Amino acid sequence: MKYLFLACLGILIAASLFTHSINPETQSELPVLYWVTDPNPARVLQVSTFQEWLRQNGYPEFELRVDTANSDASKMLIQGVSGVGSDVIGHCGGQRMRYFQKVGLLTDVTAWAKELNFGPEHTFPAMEPELTVNGRQYAFPCNVYAHMLWVNKGTFHQNGVPLPPKRWTFEEFERQGKQFVEAANRGKARQTAFFVNGPNSTIWRRSLGMDIYNETMTRCILDDPRNVELLKRIHRWTYDDHIIPSAADREAFATESGYGGSSFQLFNSGNYAMVWCGRYALIQFREFGTLDLAVAEPPHGGFPVTSTGTRAAAVYIGGKHRDLAKYFLSYLASEAYNMNIVRDADALPPNPKYTKTEAYRRPLPLLPDLTTFFPYPDSELDAVAAFEKTFYAVTDTIDRENPIDPQDLPIPPKPSAMPAEAYQKALAAFHTLYREHMATCRREWGCHEAFSEAAETIAIPVSSSPFILESVATRLIGQLEEGFMADRETAEETARLMGETVNQEIQRALNENPKLRPQFDELSKRQEEIDQRRSAGRPVPRDWITNPFYRRYYVAQGWTE
Template sequence: MKYLFLFLLALLSLASVVTYQMTPEARSDVPVLYWVTDPNPARKLQVSTFQSWLKKNNYPAYALEVDTANMTSDKVLIQAVSGVCADIIGHTGGSNMRLRQAVGILDDVTDRAQELGFGTDKTYAAMEPELTVDGRQYAFPCNVYAHLLWINEESFAKYGLPLPTKRWTFAEFEAMGKRFVDAANEPGKPRMHFFLDGLDTTQMIRSLGLSRFNETMTACTLDDPRMIEVLKLVYKWTYEDHILPSKADRDSFATDAGYGGSTMQLFNSGNYAMFRCGRYGLIQLREFSLERRKDNRPALQLEVSEPPHGGFPNTSTGTRAAAVYKGGKHRQLAEYFLAYLASEDYNMNIVRDADALPPNPAVTKTEAYLRPLPLLPELVEFFPYSEQEEATLQAFSQTFYAVTDTYSRDSELDAKHFPAPPKPAGMSDGKYAEALAKFRVRYNLLIENYQAEWGCHEAFSEALADIAIPGSSSPFVLNAVAQRKVGDAVEGYMSHKIDTPEEVTKIMAETVNEEIQRTLEEDPRKAMAHARLSDVQKKIDRRRADGEKVPLDWITNPFHRAYYQAKGWAE
């Protein structure tokens, strides 16, 4: 038995050694760091560009491996408290950042951010609540979004209707929406065309001066006449005016063999004249335009408008960001990655692939952003490159984009003026010339497609600067729980399970405030913080009742901070 035990121990030790030899760390001469993030083909290029950026700036060399298997919140928390989390932690939204900071797994990068150039001053002002806690920085954006309304010009031209204006009120939205659906749908037949896929009730109530939470985020305030007004409007636009599709309408599209069911596909086919999305919608819209051209149809002609408002124009914003794991062995090395996210090298990747907005607003002033030229199509579709030539292709891509990013849009736009893809090894000159001609035809077609989106990009960067406000998430209730409570109540009303909007708003406030009370009973430290902020809230209420201004640092709700400043109520 003793010898069997020793044999098994030796076998396990050998297996451990073999397993370690197979890891990236064992095969690398430099430290290997891990970035837990969402699966996206763009990550490969982003990592490659990062390595070039490190070398260009003479920063310490290290390898970066992408981990897409452990992105979920529960996996991140479990691994982090166990001491085995990735060095760089990706997350979406400020509420996730604040939760992880409260648990103690994120490193405070404030000082290094100033040293390496990735402070909050290097991104949009609206992002500060998404990146900081109590004035200390814990993350930097990978990209930033602002939700606007994409417009299919073809849908309006088909019925001889004017395009929506950039900024419009609820009344203007309703009037134009009724004109559109009346023109687009045949009387007596099922409605197949809608003005818009849907609206965000949070954005709508904010335009009336209301938020889910009060100024200090100590209580839910949705039991309010303004919430009732918005619910009545959405109901009217859905079931009376038929401007917006009902759940039954959406389900009918999903089950109809002639339609894909997807919101963006329905926009492409003209069933939705508009849909609400960020700049990242272009990733799919560009694919639609290419397929249209292959079918000898025109590319999508696009415009952008702000969501309709009730007096205070606004839209939602947020970020996919990266933070440094506090328990990591290579925290200082990981901070270079956050500096890379603020660099022109990284930001130009986001400019080109339209994966929302680049984190650094400086690049949104460039021609490459305002009037983009196409990404390279898959070169292997035209040229038989081998795997050994991959490094050559990466170098060519950098050379190609260095030209197209700065090429004058007022000059002749033709692929013949741009660097030609390298000739694959073993390919004859004649075959290469044929392939190059086909490549240039495709690229010129893509140029025409991209020109159809010129004039749209600035709307998103301008929205970030002028009207975008991040979400309001209370530290006293999980954001996902509050969203579910509010969403369930709205769905109950829209599906006729709750009779009146007054009842809906009461349910919203009561259920969210019950969750807040549960938190206070379970967490004495949060109860103390809540009591302190409740005292501040009383002082705010007294000042507002007396018509006096309120110190801005009393207000923690991002919406109310923006609203008070816009109204001149803050000091």
């Protein structure tokens, strides 16, 4: 029997040694830093640019690898509390950042941010509550988004309807929406064209001067009469004016042949004149190739506003290489990283100064996959990377006022084994494709500024109460709004239930977690003081307000000290 045990022990030891030998970090001569994020193809370039940026700045040499298998929030949480999380945690802004910080998963990077220039002052001011807790920084953006309305200019022109203005009121939106759906559906057996792909209750509510929560986010205030009026307005726009598709309309688009199910596809085909999205919609729009685009702000009820947020990165407190992870956050604020975001249009670059460049305002196309034209062996890929760097250095700064011919730009290197005649033929095909892509990019010129201007002027992050999970509040409110749109409740009853249901959930959370009670009581007392000052017409200290919407709104109204 003892020989059996010894044999088993030997097998286990051998297996352990084998597992250790194939571990990626064991195989690397350098420290390996892991970044858990989504499987976006752009991560390949972002990683290679990071390695070059480290070398150029004389920073410690190490390897960055992407972990896409564990990007689910629940996996990140479980691995984090188990002590085996990735060194850099992606998708970690806003509520997720605050939650991960509360349970002790995130490193306070405030001192590193000052040392390596990635503090909140290096991104959009609206991002501060998405990155900090009680004045301490825990993350930095990988990108920033602002929700706007993409406009299909061709659809408007085709139906003889003027383009929407950059800024407009509810009344202007309704009037032009009615005009559009009448013109676009004239003579049709049933309606197939709508003004916009759906409502945006959160933005529209805020434009009326109210939010989901009060100033200290201790109470849901959706039982407000303004919310009642907004619900009625959305219902009218959907079922009376038909400028917004109903749930049944969207279902018909998803199931009926010839239409497809994607909002972007329906936007491209003219079924939707406008769609809600950030600048990152261009990743898909560029694939369509023929869209002529404009951008409008969300229609407002008196206070122009939109929503914003970030895909941010944070440093895992249990990581083996926290001292190296700080360089990755610094990289996110650098020109090298930000110009990648400028070119590929994956929302806004985290550092707003790069939105002032011509490369941002009037972009030229990304290089296509060069290996589809030129058969480069692995030994020549370094030369290809050097060419790409040279190419973008030219296209980022070239004069846009004069015509640009692709043949005047740097040309891809000739593969050593490729015959000259075949190379010239491939080069001609490359230039033809790039010329087509240039025409596509020109159609979006004039759109990019709208997103960066909105992020700097009217964009406000979503309010997230510390006393209820944002996902729970969103679900509860969404279910009640769906019920109202299905005529199960009146607008008045729906608004009352929204406030009542969310506030009940807040009380449940306080009962289950008594540690929240002192903070809740302190903020509730502060709310009483705010209410008293407002009733007396007296200004309110801005630092009393924790709700990011009201911090901006009070300043705009002149209600702060």
